[in-house]
Amino acid sequence: MIIPCPWCGDRDHSEFRYGGDATKDRPKHGTGDLKEWHDYYFLFDNPKGPHTEYWQHVLGCRRWFRLSRNIATNEIGGLA
Amino acid sequence: MSRQYSAFALARHALQPDLAWERAWASPDPKPSYDVVIIGGGGHGLATAYYLAKNHGVRNVAVIERNYIGSGNVGRNTTLIRSNYMIGGNTAFFEHSMKLWEGLSHDLNFNCMVSQRGQIVLAVNPVQLDTFARRGNVMRLNGIDAELLDRGEVMKLLPYLDYSKEARWPVYGAIMQPRAGTVRHDAVAWGYARAASNLGVDIIENCEVTGFVMDGTKVTGVETSRGRINCGKAGIAVAGHTSHVAKMAGLRLPVESHILQAFVTEPIKPIVHHVVSWGAELFYLSQSDKGGLVFGGHIDGFNTYTQRGQFPRIQTVAECAVSLMPFVSRLRLLRHWGGIQDMTPDGSPFISRTPLKNLYLNGGWCYQGFKATPASGWTYAHTIANDDEHELNRCFSLDRFEKGRELDEFGIGNWTYKQ
Numbered sequence: 001m002i003i004p005c006p007w008c009g010d011r012d013h014s015e016f017r018y019g020g021d022a023t024k025d026r027p028k029h030g031t032g033d034l035k036e037w038h039d040y041y042f043l044f045d046n047p048k049g050p051h052t053e054y055w056q057h058v059l060g061c062r063r064w065f066r067l068s069r070n071i072a073t074n075e076i077g078g079l080a
Numbered sequence: 081m082s083r084q085y086s087a088f089a090l091a092r093h094a095l096q097p098d099l100a101w102e103r104a105w106a107s108p109d110p111k112p113s114y115d116v117v118i119i120g121g122g123g124h125g126l127a128t129a130y131y132l133a134k135n136h137g138v139r140n141v142a143v144i145e146r147n148y149i150g151s152g153n154v155g156r157n158t159t160l161i162r163s164n165y166m167i168g169g170n171t172a173f174f175e176h177s178m179k180l181w182e183g184l185s186h187d188l189n190f191n192c193m194v195s196q197r198g199q200i201v202l203a204v205n206p207v208q209l210d211t212f213a214r215r216g217n218v219m220r221l222n223g224i225d226a227e228l229l230d231r232g233e234v235m236k237l238l239p240y241l242d243y244s245k246e247a248r249w250p251v252y253g254a255i256m257q258p259r260a261g262t263v264r265h266d267a268v269a270w271g272y273a274r275a276a277s278n279l280g281v282d283i284i285e286n287c288e289v290t291g292f293v294m295d296g297t298k299v300t301g302v303e304t305s306r307g308r309i310n311c312g313k314a315g316i317a318v319a320g321h322t323s324h325v326a327k328m329a330g331l332r333l334p335v336e337s338h339i340l341q342a343f344v345t346e347p348i349k350p351i352v353h354h355v356v357s358w359g360a361e362l363f364y365l366s367q368s369d370k371g372g373l374v375f376g377g378h379i380d381g382f383n384t385y386t387q388r389g390q391f392p393r394i395q396t397v398a399e400c401a402v403s404l405m406p407f408v409s410r411l412r413l414l415r416h417w418g419g420i421q422d423m424t425p426d427g428s429p430f431i432s433r434t435p436l437k438n439l440y441l442n443g444g445w446c447y448q449g450f451k452a453t454p455a456s457g458w459t460y461a462h463t464i465a466n467d468d469e470h471e472l473n474r475c476f477s478l479d480r481f482e483k484g485r486e487l488d489e490f491g492i493g494n495w496t497y498k499q
């Protein structure tokens with residue numbers, strides 16, 4: 001799989017670290033009950049389709065970015 | 081009804097080559113309604129249906145499989161079984177599974193080729209050997225077989241490892257479970273399917289569940305590619321597709337779907353007589369009856385539902401193989417494939433009731449669902465029949481993260497596989 005780094009361009013996915021679902025909103029510090037934090041931390045949509053996710057070019061420029069990828073096909077939709 | 085398999089049946093068919101073997105399980109059209117519908121005809125779904133019929137007398141059951149029996153992870157795994165778990169809950173559950181494996185071929189009247197060749201986990205430093213000693217003690221206190229081997233004993237059993245001074249990961253010793261081993265995985269699917277079918281369970285292949293029919297928080301049926309099927313209770317057992325199917329019932333789960341690959345080399349003469357696992361990396365290897373070395377490693381590392389593995393993982397796993405067993409470098413890789421696993425935060429599964437009254441969940445098996453198949457079916461059937469968990473699977477409840485009862489076998493906290 002080839003991942004498009006916004007800085008370095010197309011690179012093999014083995015240069016990157018996967019950061020997971022990028023659509024979840026972290027509750028603000030000091031707010032929210034345990035249920036809210038539980039849902040934020042533990043639950044995932046894990047959709048069989050388009051997914052917005054974090055990647056870090058850890059063996060390159062080390063930049064974090066958001067990518068859209070279809071989890072059902074691995075088709076890359078571009079930066080998100 | 082398929083007839084009893086026996087030496088006499090074999091002889092009869094040998095003497096009468098024209099006599100066709102009967103289908104192993106019936107292929108009925110779905111009935112309008114069942115007491116229990118099991119979604120997913122993998123090892124766990126089929127075992128559940130079998131034990132529902134056998135242990136609980138619930139025979140008006142359908143197993144609904146979107147593909148053919150054996151097409152999922154039950155036919156894709158590396159066939160390893162063991163019960164060397166240390167954390168309360170896991171220890172008893174997986175040992176129960178091991179005991180069921182030991183009698184399974186007779187119970188199902190189907191040769192599952194259970195081979196208790198022993199598993200040897202290699203320690204690559206002294207500290208690791210200490211933790212193995214602790215694990216072995218916990219196992220023995222629970223009546224499970226475990227032996228600690230020193231380097232010399234490992235050299236006798238596994239003479240083909242790299243014991244040179246240059247070995248990147250020197251072998252310090254190992255922990256062995258003699259009763260661990262391998263089982264022919266598709267025989268497990270076929271055996272459970274046939275035995276369940278003989279007890280009256282309908283196995284419906286090529287039928288995809290596309291939705292739930294609900295009455296408030298109660299499930300009254302499932303929508304499928306072959307029409308609506310009503311049910312008194314529904315049980316999910318779809319492995320890598322757990323999030324997808326649960327979502328149809330409005331549930332969001334602590335699960336991500338990831339790909340795990342497996343590999344087979346060209347066949348060679350018998351050399352690896354055990355299951356060998358490595359302490360330096362997640363890597364495990366055994367030799368199949370056909371002679372191929374069968375091995376696997378980590379998941380690829382990002383969510384995916386494609387069963388296509390990525391090349392870098394092939395490279396890492398091959399490097400592990402060669403580092404541990406240098407002779408492997410001379411072999412060619414014959415095949416590799418992938419299966420989609422439902423990964424959970426603590427690496428442990430769910431066999432559980434759900435927030436919906438009569439919907440049950442079996443999933444989140446991560447790397448370890450094959451060895452669990454008999455006990456999983458056994459306890460899931462209990463959970464569905466009694467609307468309550470069995471003592472053996474109470475620890476696998478869906479709400480354990482809310483309650484702070486993670487079952488963290490690796491001892492390094494949540495999201496082990498992301499670290």
Ligand SMILES: Cc1cc2nc3c(=O)[nH]c(=O)nc-3n(C[C@H](O)[C@H](O)[C@H](O)COP(=O)(O)OP(=O)(O)OC[C@H]3O[C@@H](n4cnc5c(N)ncnc54)[C@H](O)[C@@H]3O)c2cc1C
Pocket residue numbers: 119120121122123124125144145146147148150151152153154155156157158159160161287288289290317318319320321325340341342376417418419420421445446447448449450451452
């Ligand atoms: C490469 C690999 C190696 C592994 N090695 C081992 C090992 O050595 N030891 C071990 O213990 N475990 C191992 N595992 C894990 C083990 O194989 C799985 O945890 C286990 O097989 C999962 O349960 P199952 O058999 O029921 O899954 P599956 O066989 O995948 O069954 C699930 C079924 O549900 C069906 N399904 C999905 N969606 C729907 C729908 N909407 N409607 C109807 N049906 C549906 C699928 O088609 C599938 O047949 C391995 C897994 C992989 C991928």
Ligand SMILES: [Zn+2]
Pocket residue numbers: 005006007008009057060061062063
């Ligand atoms: Zn970059």
